[in-house]
Amino acid sequence: MKVCIIGSGNVATHLAKALWEAGHIITQVYSRTLSNAQLLADETDSTAIDRLDDINLFADVYIISVKDEVIFSIAEKLSLPGKMIVHTSGTVPVEVLGHSSEQYGVFYPLQTFSKNQSVSFVDIPVFLESNTEDAMNILKSLASISDQVYEADSEERKKVHLAAVLVNNFSNHLYHLADDFLRKNNIPFHILKPLIEETTRKVMDRTPAEAQTGPARRGDESTINAHLELLKNDPELYEIYKVLTKSIRNHS
């Protein structure tokens, strides 16, 4: 298929490369910053543009992969009758694309992408939504780059995204808080890395409930109180410790 990529951030980059590697043609890459568009265009045998007016009609599918806040304002500037138009957001409803074409959908890859860190798209769950059956067939054809493809409406996709925030952004923030706390005490963060890896490995083959250990799970008041005492001058971390400890105990 011929695909036009609107955006050059992490999701746009990884998706465009995976589609190109799977044999699709990337017609154009748009970014407000031409040099960013050029980087991705170079990697996908494509043409870089930095004006929405320069988007041509040679593609079958137009994928808007930009910040959530900007999707609608880009979509309302595009008029692509007869073309398939797609966004990649976990949160934005599919209907915001209705202005641009009579065929539209969502291709939401559930992963955290970083610059300079390659990912294997085949392992990434992809959630699809569309307004017509034909549009769904186009999405499924693109989604063959993944082994885990699901259909989900905007409401379900929002729930998946919320769960992703819990396990990704919030866990990563706990790593951040641990890093800050250890740094203040002149202890290097890297001592935690084997533990972080093992915590992840445990939930690959058992439920998180089964994997849980630690003072809150055991109801070990004296350790919990010793920890709170250590945090008494750090009201933010104190509150987080209390709230999560209470929640673990409620679930034990």
Add this chain to the structure above:
Amino acid sequence: MKVCIIGSGNVATHLAKALWEAGHIITQVYSRTLSNAQLLADETDSTAIDRLDDINLFADVYIISVKDEVIFSIAEKLSLPGKMIVHTSGTVPVEVLGHSSEQYGVFYPLQTFSKNQSVSFVDIPVFLESNTEDAMNILKSLASISDQVYEADSEERKKVHLAAVLVNNFSNHLYHLADDFLRKNNIPFHILKPLIEETTRKVMDRTPAEAQTGPARRGDESTINAHLELLKNDPELYEIYKVLTKSIRNHS
């Protein structure tokens, strides 16, 4: 060295096996439940006992690896003059062992251990504390099963343990909450596994601050409000979402 293992839980089991594999002799394995002691004794060419009175004097080192709450009550029943006595807790001060012998210390491996899940001890950071230099030399000799050995006093060890609770118990609890939330919405938890793995992989070679993404980091109010709206009937998760989102924004 000759080592007596007091306890047969996850830490006791993994530690005893690693010491035995490194060539140390396990003289006896004690557990209140003889069958548990026997399981570990069988794996380490040792003898199982279920009475503290049956602990003999043939070992050089006696390692108490039991629940924090029980360490002191076991230690005060042991009188082992001339022997080295050790516990493996992150939180309990070293001094609780002072009753049992004039030589004592702590061997704290920073990892989450599970039954039936082997771990490579060589990668596990170990934190040592002792009351004499001779005792430290004995601990260091045992700790050669690890490539990451640190000396840390009881106060530092407690801080390391607190950081471990943040990245292990608390992250795992977020997985648990995500599992519950998805389950209520008939979405399987396994869709999150690639994301959980990638979240961990990212902090292996960059700081958690650099790795952070998501609506709180971007200050994306509309997504945050949409998520809170989804959680309005779940006061516990609502509070956790708010507290962690606020903290991410404070650190961005």
